[in-house]
Amino acid sequence: MYVENEKISKYTDARVKLLYQMMLIRRFEEKAAELYSKEKIRGFLHLYVGEEAVAVGVINSLSTDDNILCTYREHGHALVRGISPGAIMAEMYGKKEGCSMGRGGSMHLFDKKIKFFGGNAIVAGHLPVAVGMALAAKKQKKNEITCCFFGEGAAAEGEFHEAMNLAALWQVPVLFVCENNLYAMGTAIRYTHSVVELEKKAPGYGISAATVDGMDVMAVEKAAKEAIEKVRTTVKPFFLVCNTYRFRAHSMFDAELYREKSEVEEWKKRDPIPKLQQSLFNENIVEQRDIDEMNKKVEEEIQRAVDFAEAGTWEPVEEITKFVYSENNA
Amino acid sequence: MDGNNTIKTTYREAIKQAIREAMKKDERVFLMGEDVGRYGGAFAVSKGLLKEFGEDRIMDVPLSESGFVGAGIGASLNGMRPIVEVMTVNFSLLAMDQIVNNAATLLHMSGGQLNVPIVIRISCGIGRQLAAQHSHSWEPLFAHIPGLKVLSAGTHEDARGMLLTALQDPDPVIIFEYTFLLNKEGELAADAGAVNITNAKVRREGKDISIITYGAGVYKALDAAVELAGAGIDAEVVDVRVLRPLDNDTIFNSVRKTHRVLLVEEAWGAVNVSSEISARITENVFYELDAPIQRLGGVEVPIPYPKHLEEAAVPQQNDIVNKVKKMLQHD
Ligand SMILES: Cc1ncc(C[n+]2csc(CCOP(=O)(O)OP(=O)(O)O)c2C)c(N)n1
Numbered sequence: 001m002y003v004e005n006e007k008i009s010k011y012t013d014a015r016v017k018l019l020y021q022m023m024l025i026r027r028f029e030e031k032a033a034e035l036y037s038k039e040k041i042r043g044f045l046h047l048y049v050g051e052e053a054v055a056v057g058v059i060n061s062l063s064t065d066d067n068i069l070c071t072y073r074e075h076g077h078a079l080v081r082g083i084s085p086g087a088i089m090a091e092m093y094g095k096k097e098g099c100s101m102g103r104g105g106s107m108h109l110f111d112k113k114i115k116f117f118g119g120n121a122i123v124a125g126h127l128p129v130a131v132g133m134a135l136a137a138k139k140q141k142k143n144e145i146t147c148c149f150f151g152e153g154a155a156a157e158g159e160f161h162e163a164m165n166l167a168a169l170w171q172v173p174v175l176f177v178c179e180n181n182l183y184a185m186g187t188a189i190r191y192t193h194s195v196v197e198l199e200k201k202a203p204g205y206g207i208s209a210a211t212v213d214g215m216d217v218m219a220v221e222k223a224a225k226e227a228i229e230k231v232r233t234t235v236k237p238f239f240l241v242c243n244t245y246r247f248r249a250h251s252m253f254d255a256e257l258y259r260e261k262s263e264v265e266e267w268k269k270r271d272p273i274p275k276l277q278q279s280l281f282n283e284n285i286v287e288q289r290d291i292d293e294m295n296k297k298v299e300e301e302i303q304r305a306v307d308f309a310e311a312g313t314w315e316p317v318e319e320i321t322k323f324v325y326s327e328n329n330a
Numbered sequence: 331m332d333g334n335n336t337i338k339t340t341y342r343e344a345i346k347q348a349i350r351e352a353m354k355k356d357e358r359v360f361l362m363g364e365d366v367g368r369y370g371g372a373f374a375v376s377k378g379l380l381k382e383f384g385e386d387r388i389m390d391v392p393l394s395e396s397g398f399v400g401a402g403i404g405a406s407l408n409g410m411r412p413i414v415e416v417m418t419v420n421f422s423l424l425a426m427d428q429i430v431n432n433a434a435t436l437l438h439m440s441g442g443q444l445n446v447p448i449v450i451r452i453s454c455g456i457g458r459q460l461a462a463q464h465s466h467s468w469e470p471l472f473a474h475i476p477g478l479k480v481l482s483a484g485t486h487e488d489a490r491g492m493l494l495t496a497l498q499d500p501d502p503v504i505i506f507e508y509t510f511l512l513n514k515e516g517e518l519a520a521d522a523g524a525v526n527i528t529n530a531k532v533r534r535e536g537k538d539i540s541i542i543t544y545g546a547g548v549y550k551a552l553d554a555a556v557e558l559a560g561a562g563i564d565a566e567v568v569d570v571r572v573l574r575p576l577d578n579d580t581i582f583n584s585v586r587k588t589h590r591v592l593l594v595e596e597a598w599g600a601v602n603v604s605s606e607i608s609a610r611i612t613e614n615v616f617y618e619l620d621a622p623i624q625r626l627g628g629v630e631v632p633i634p635y636p637k638h639l640e641e642a643a644v645p646q647q648n649d650i651v652n653k654v655k656k657m658l659q660h661d
Binding site: 120185255 | 372
């Protein structure tokens, strides 16, 4: 886990770590937006603001042996899994020091060492891959599971249905986590799904499913732990639907013509960060002073990441054909 | 051109006006694609059209490329004239089965009974730092398929006109549009409309060399030609436009005039449209050549994210200028 213990070690309550991670993701994303407007980051940039509780709740419940696959909206997942903010930021700058050598950018963060298998930007393209990874684990009798995140938009793709069927048919240990933020770009779920209760799709494939409030990190963590336990012990797929909401535009190119500001404001009342903060206040686990201190640490961490990215280097153009075939990667 | 009879317009607006005109002219025409309606089009091409035409004719569809392209094929078999938008060429691969095994094949398999009058618009192109899953030039993949007509709208004129003619065609037509041109302003005749979709077009006359290109290469080649003129080289620019079936005559006539050929495209160098044109020139007008044909194509690498590598991955104006100078030994 990235969040170094010393920062929050004085707190014995494990929830403080979850809070810190959500705060870190939130600020990281805000910083990314700022750097985008300064043209430091280019291409597509999809922010996770509002949805933090999902990645934090689920990924903290996985073991370091488990595989993770994500969409293009994956900075938060990468941070929680343990790619350093600097390596992610440098990747978004396109610098050689980035976690994918700068070749991928925001949508294609990879770190094989910690079993973070990207950053896929073809909607639902990674679902069959996740099933294959789980199949391989089963064949090799590894105790790992594979966790695959995707949006509700992806659940309309054929690849979702094919992956669900294969996973059930082969009985492989894969956890499908659907981050239902109600919109696929600008198209609301009611215009894309005949049945909007997504968990109902699972029984047709013989897969167990659960639904959880994705705006509540403790609820997500509980649901994820149960789901993971089931996948691990039964060696079968599971479908977990996290109902959540993205507070910001789909990407930096989105003018948000398709939803009312009031709807966004309504959802902001369910912001997972203040919610957890409040429970910790209520139980006297932290006070405002602690939050201020944590904010300061977040700020420092992000500044270090930006400095790291700024100091990064450009891969020489002469190396452009690297990474096409394994033999000339030297 | 007479200033009074031309208008300034962006490439985006040209496509949009083509869609509007087509929808107004023919009740059977409708547009469907991901985010074409409420979002306003992934690249804002169809912004405002939902309001103007309603949701029966500007249809948002789920993320199901194979599904909705297949549905477009079905609708076209049954009396409609769908314009199906595929957000980017990368996602078109999810619909490749429908495009190749159905759209391109039904007429043949049915012994000529079932024609498929569908128009599929695909945006593509390199140059916006969208990395290896959102930017490519894959026109050659489609140009390979008999049964399809494959068009490349490298200019404002074609952005405005190709769609209208394509909708009159009885067979499946794929139109490639270039995202990095969307904001580019250009001059159009005030009455611009349907254009021919069978011939290549000489976009600039010249006598020293033929730069043969399409799509993203057209404006780059035209700019290069202006630069070359400054160095005393008179380059002709041929816009292939129709990648399948290729218009040999226009290409061969240009070769007969200039006797030198540089082929330029952004698609990967091996097995691309230039390979085919080069072979045809060699087979048919070899003795017109004063020098070996040369090609500039994309570097064989998935498109990298960083700007400097992305730029290096496809031929730029500079590369064209340098290559031409070298071919004419002006360096
Ligand atoms: C196969 C494919 N089709 C279309 C797109 C363009 N696109 C990117 S994200 C997106 C919306 C996906 O929505 P969802 O799966 O709900 O995930 P979210 O972005 O909401 O996290 C679309 C249409 C794509 N990347 N891949």
